[in-house]
Amino acid sequence: MKACFIFVIPLMGAFIFCAGIYAQQTDTLKGKNLYRPLMQKTEDTLSLPQHSVEEALIKRDSMEARREFIRDSLLAREQHVKDSLFRKKRMLDSVNILKNQLQPLLEAYFASLKEDIVIRYYPIPVQGDTVLGEFSFLLLPFGVMDPYTPWKGKAVLSGKQVRYTYDQSRQRIIGIQCPGVKASFAYVDRGSVLIMEQPGMVQNNTYGHFYKKPVDSVYFDQNRKISRIKKYMLFYTLVNGNHCGQFLFTNRTQVKQYEYGQGGALVHYQITRYCDRWKIYEQNKVCSILNFTFTRQGNTYMVDRRNNPANNYSDGTYTFVTNEKDNLSSVAFQNQAKTENWKREIELNKDGNVNCYIDKANEVVKQSLCMIYHIEANARYPVETITTTFEKDGISYFQRNNTTGQIRTRDKMTLEWSPWKAE
Numbered sequence: 001m002k003a004c005f006i007f008v009i010p011l012m013g014a015f016i017f018c019a020g021i022y023a024q025q026t027d028t029l030k031g032k033n034l035y036r037p038l039m040q041k042t043e044d045t046l047s048l049p050q051h052s053v054e055e056a057l058i059k060r061d062s063m064e065a066r067r068e069f070i071r072d073s074l075l076a077r078e079q080h081v082k083d084s085l086f087r088k089k090r091m092l093d094s095v096n097i098l099k100n101q102l103q104p105l106l107e108a109y110f111a112s113l114k115e116d117i118v119i120r121y122y123p124i125p126v127q128g129d130t131v132l133g134e135f136s137f138l139l140l141p142f143g144v145m146d147p148y149t150p151w152k153g154k155a156v157l158s159g160k161q162v163r164y165t166y167d168q169s170r171q172r173i174i175g176i177q178c179p180g181v182k183a184s185f186a187y188v189d190r191g192s193v194l195i196m197e198q199p200g201m202v203q204n205n206t207y208g209h210f211y212k213k214p215v216d217s218v219y220f221d222q223n224r225k226i227s228r229i230k231k232y233m234l235f236y237t238l239v240n241g242n243h244c245g246q247f248l249f250t251n252r253t254q255v256k257q258y259e260y261g262q263g264g265a266l267v268h269y270q271i272t273r274y275c276d277r278w279k280i281y282e283q284n285k286v287c288s289i290l291n292f293t294f295t296r297q298g299n300t301y302m303v304d305r306r307n308n309p310a311n312n313y314s315d316g317t318y319t320f321v322t323n324e325k326d327n328l329s330s331v332a333f334q335n336q337a338k339t340e341n342w343k344r345e346i347e348l349n350k351d352g353n354v355n356c357y358i359d360k361a362n363e364v365v366k367q368s369l370c371m372i373y374h375i376e377a378n379a380r381y382p383v384e385t386i387t388t389t390f391e392k393d394g395i396s397y398f399q400r401n402n403t404t405g406q407i408r409t410r411d412k413m414t415l416e417w418s419p420w421k422a423e
Contacts, residue, residue, distance in 0.1 A: 207278035249280040
């Protein structure tokens with residue numbers, strides 16, 4: 001019994017000793033960052049810096065300044081866009097005003113200037129927002145033989161060579177100067193009459209030396225279409241060889257009258273020509289009166305021409321055929337006496353310009369007039385024209401270069417052409 005008891009006590013001492021060691025180890029780790037899954041709150045070893053009141057105010061002011069800068073930038077951008085749209089609209093309005101005023105002025109100018117009949121005027125286009133396109137019109141030419149597209153006329157309205165004179169008080173164009181157009185204008189009776197003055201010229205002949213100024217009066221109907229054009233020539237003395245001197249007299253040269261049908265299509269046109277006069281005491285005498293009546297069937301225009309008094313050899317009917325692009329395909333004429341019956345067909349090249357005119361009489365080819373275009377900058381001739389004559393057998397044996405004056409012939413046996421040589 002005693003031996004057992006002694007044995008147990010050391011064990012208990014040892015146990016107590018070990019527990020003390022464990023307690024000491026636990027105490028030495030107290031307060032350290034140990035993983036404690038049962039603890040719901042631990043202290044953060046990283047502490048955030050505490051900002052002062054001054055720093056908070058500075059930060060708030062910086063954010064506010066940034067917001068104000070963004071707001072001002074957006075407002076400035078919005079105002080810039082508004083100003084740009086306003087300037088764009090103002091420029092477009094100015095171009096439209098210019099276009100609307102130019103249309104009747106140019107129609108009057110070319111109606112007065114052209115001897116061929118203008119059958120259609122095209123509206124002036126606006127390219128982009130600030131540039132005017134070309135003014136163009138369609139002619140019915142009685143004798144067509146020029147290169148390019150002589151049945152279409154045009155005037156360039158933008159560029160360095162274009163000048164407009166504008167009356168600010170009346171808000172009207174009073175002068176135009178561009179390639180092919182040079183005139184000044186005055187408006188009468190609220191614009192229903194247009195007075196058009198063209199540049200003067202010098203006239204020297206056996207009757208004397210004169211300085212002449214063309215002046216036209218253009219009348220518009222209630223639909224703003226040209227109803228009449230009275231053409232005058234003002235004569236002055238000639239000073240220092242080419243200057244305008246004292247006024248002498250006025251000579252009426254032509255009167256053109258127009259009638260329109262449904263849709264504003266031209267149905268009748270009359271031109272009265274007056275004889276030349278060189279003295280103030282000479283009378284203004286009528287030299288000729290021509291009447292033209294128009295009918296249209298699709299792309300075919302028929303123009304009945306009548307002289308007053310009648311002339312069966314020059315009176316007759318012209319037939320003009322165009323395609324869908326208003327390019328002339330053929331012109332034909334037959335007179336009242338049945339002694340003249342010809343047709344000129346027109347072939348175009350890939351660029352849309354005249355390649356050849358082919359002349360026929362009673363459906364038999366008589367000759368052709370063909371064009372050779374030179375696009376080189378240093379070309380001596382921009383265009384050469386060659387006339388080819390055909391015989392009754394339909395074969396050509398003779399050609400003439402109208403530009404260089406050279407000719408060549410074809411051998412009737414071998415059908416080979418000779419070299420070009422001077423005529």
